[in-house]
Amino acid sequence: MLKILSGKQVKTLDAAHIEFNGITSLDLMEKAALAFVAWWKTIPLNDALQIHIFCGAGNNGGDGFAIARLLHQSGRVVAVFKCFDELAKMSPEAFSNMEKLPSEIQQKVWSEFDPDSDGILIDAFLGVGFSGRLRSEAVEVIQRINSFAGKKVSVDIPSGLPSDELLDGPCVEADYTATFAFPKLSLLFPEHSQVTGEMVLLDIGIGDEEYSRFSGSCFFLRENDIAGVHRKFHRFSHKGDFGKILIVAGSKGKMGAAILSCTAALRTGSGLVTSLVAEEERQIVQISVPEAMVTFSLPQDLSKFDAIAIGPGIGVGRNAELLATIFKNYTNPIVLDADAITILSQNPELLALVPKGSILTPHLTEFDRILGKTENHQDRLAKASEFCQKWNLNLLIKGANSVICLADGRHIFNSSGTQFMATGGAGDVLTGMLTSFLGQGYSEERAMICGVFQHGLAGEIAGRKKRRGTIASDIIEAIPDTFVELGIS
Numbered sequence: 001m002l003k004i005l006s007g008k009q010v011k012t013l014d015a016a017h018i019e020f021n022g023i024t025s026l027d028l029m030e031k032a033a034l035a036f037v038a039w040w041k042t043i044p045l046n047d048a049l050q051i052h053i054f055c056g057a058g059n060n061g062g063d064g065f066a067i068a069r070l071l072h073q074s075g076r077v078v079a080v081f082k083c084f085d086e087l088a089k090m091s092p093e094a095f096s097n098m099e100k101l102p103s104e105i106q107q108k109v110w111s112e113f114d115p116d117s118d119g120i121l122i123d124a125f126l127g128v129g130f131s132g133r134l135r136s137e138a139v140e141v142i143q144r145i146n147s148f149a150g151k152k153v154s155v156d157i158p159s160g161l162p163s164d165e166l167l168d169g170p171c172v173e174a175d176y177t178a179t180f181a182f183p184k185l186s187l188l189f190p191e192h193s194q195v196t197g198e199m200v201l202l203d204i205g206i207g208d209e210e211y212s213r214f215s216g217s218c219f220f221l222r223e224n225d226i227a228g229v230h231r232k233f234h235r236f237s238h239k240g241d242f243g244k245i246l247i248v249a250g251s252k253g254k255m256g257a258a259i260l261s262c263t264a265a266l267r268t269g270s271g272l273v274t275s276l277v278a279e280e281e282r283q284i285v286q287i288s289v290p291e292a293m294v295t296f297s298l299p300q301d302l303s304k305f306d307a308i309a310i311g312p313g314i315g316v317g318r319n320a321e322l323l324a325t326i327f328k329n330y331t332n333p334i335v336l337d338a339d340a341i342t343i344l345s346q347n348p349e350l351l352a353l354v355p356k357g358s359i360l361t362p363h364l365t366e367f368d369r370i371l372g373k374t375e376n377h378q379d380r381l382a383k384a385s386e387f388c389q390k391w392n393l394n395l396l397i398k399g400a401n402s403v404i405c406l407a408d409g410r411h412i413f414n415s416s417g418t419q420f421m422a423t424g425g426a427g428d429v430l431t432g433m434l435t436s437f438l439g440q441g442y443s444e445e446r447a448m449i450c451g452v453f454q455h456g457l458a459g460e461i462a463g464r465k466k467r468r469g470t471i472a473s474d475i476i477e478a479i480p481d482t483f484v485e486l487g488i489s
């Protein structure tokens with residue numbers, strides 16, 4: 001899995017990669033520029049428009065000069081705006097790429113840029129080498145970039161955004177950020193969504209194994225991580241192998257939660273799904289999900305279930321007792337979502353009873369309820385580590401780039417998903433998927449990796465056709481397609 005390094009580690013990573021592969025830093029910069037231009041050709045931008053490229057004096061600017069040359073070679077109309085005035089301060093790679101600019105490309109200084117121009121802007125002013133507070137001229141450059149009304153695309157990171165910290169000053173407000181090699185941590189903070197725009201990760205040929213010598217506890221989960229994590233079934237596998245699970249979800253007026261989580265579990269492969277619901281609510285479940293069995297009271301022997309989930313739509317009323325009973329009579333990890341998390345936050349004495357290794361899946365509001373108010377993602381991740389280590393539990397913080405927080409302190413950021421999943425019931429679907437994988441014999445870590453990635457992928461597949469019209473049932477319908485896309489039987 002791809003490790004997320006700090007901005008300061010990038011130079012050492014590059015140096016090792018360059019030495020190991022017998023290439024130069026200029027070659028690596030060329031790879032970065034080529035990757036950027038290849039991606040550029042796939043995004044819906046008007047090719048006829050002039051491209052204004054703001055270049056700094058460091059290697060981020062060097063990328064900008066190389067991109068200018070390559071876009072010009074592919075027929076685009078390009079102008080370069082230099083954001084520095086002392087040639088002596090340029091990095092050697094930036095200087096070399098500036099020297100390679102063909103004479104047809106106009107070269108100006110940033111203050112000559114008219115923000116009312118038509119076109120598209122590429123921000124290659126500051127990258128991961130930016131540190132401290134922005135100097136006053138840099139603030140003016142960023143203000144000029146932001147006063148441009150057209151689309152803005154940042155190279156590696158929006159200029160002014162620190163790579164690993166919270167934003168604390170002016171910053172380019174990008175529509176797209178194309179980042180190289182690994183996503184910089186700050187691009188994954190929800191607080192920065194206004195400045196990062198859509199983020200895309202560009203491969204520049206540095207293998208995942210080249211990161212292993214660096215310390216770090218943050219990882220980025222991608223499609224190629226999934227197949228190896230799945231369990232293999234064979235032609236003699238029977239429904240018992242695929243797991244018997246119990247889902248405690250739904251209450252009067254919220255029976256959809258039970259239906260969505262049970263259906264999602266079945267679509268994820270569960271052998272037998274039992275739904276615990278109030279007797280008067282049984283019909284809706286039996287009609288909507290005939291494949292699920294229904295029980296009206298908590299079975300005496302919970303050990304017959306390979307996994308249990310509790311929470312979606314159960315209400316917070318008198319359910320603390322139900323939670324306590326399950327915790328005392330079941331030893332395997334449980335999935336705790338929605339109202340179960342709220343009940344835990346109202347009855348903190350229950351936390352010590354939660355089976356070790358259980359998975360709590362809070363969205364940001366539920367997270368604050370159980371762990372206390374958080375100011376930002378940095379604070380949230382620190383609190384999550386402390387909580388997981390103290391209680392030996394796992395947290396899955398939901399949102400864009402949902403984060404798997406493990407008891408050993410690792411944080412795994414998910415790469416799949418789309419804003420079209422911001423729809424009621426999407427979380428209930430995830431609960432069903434996680435419980436299904438646990439029931440199929442996956443460890444908590446593997447269940448979370450497969451569950452969160454395939455949930456996001458199912459959302460993407462549904463969103464391709466349905467866009468903002470995507471509903472939770474569409475995500476469920478797309479779950480089987482995720483197995484097909486990932487080549488898993």
Ligand SMILES: NC(=O)C1=CN([C@@H]2O[C@H](COP(=O)(O)OP(=O)(O)OC[C@H]3O[C@@H](n4cnc5c(N)ncnc54)[C@H](OP(=O)(O)O)[C@@H]3O)[C@@H](O)[C@H]2O)[C@@H](O)CC1
Pocket residue numbers: 010013014028029032056057058059060061062063089091125126127128129130131132133134135138155156157180181204
């Ligand atoms: N593997 C990869 O990821 C690859 C990375 N590559 C690229 O290299 C980039 C990193 O390049 P880098 O290290 O040269 O630094 P960079 O971001 O250009 O910043 C330095 C400039 O910022 C300025 N500056 C700094 N602080 C400032 C402040 N407070 N206020 C104002 N100015 C400030 C500083 O000025 P100075 O302080 O020196 O006067 C200097 O001019 C990286 O983001 C990616 O794009 C690819 O080419 C290849 C593969």
Ligand SMILES: Nc1ncnc2c1ncn2[C@@H]1O[C@H](COP(=O)(O)OP(=O)(O)O)[C@@H](O)[C@H]1O
Pocket residue numbers: 338363398399400401402416417418419420421422423424425426427428429430455
């Ligand atoms: N913008 C987004 N990008 C990616 N995934 C998203 C986005 N918004 C929501 N999701 C996903 O959708 C699910 C929503 O869960 P939740 O908030 O619990 O919804 P509900 O309570 O309605 O079921 C989470 O898994 C979350 O990661």
Ligand SMILES: [K+]
Pocket residue numbers: 060123124125126127154155156157158159
């Ligand atoms: K930049």
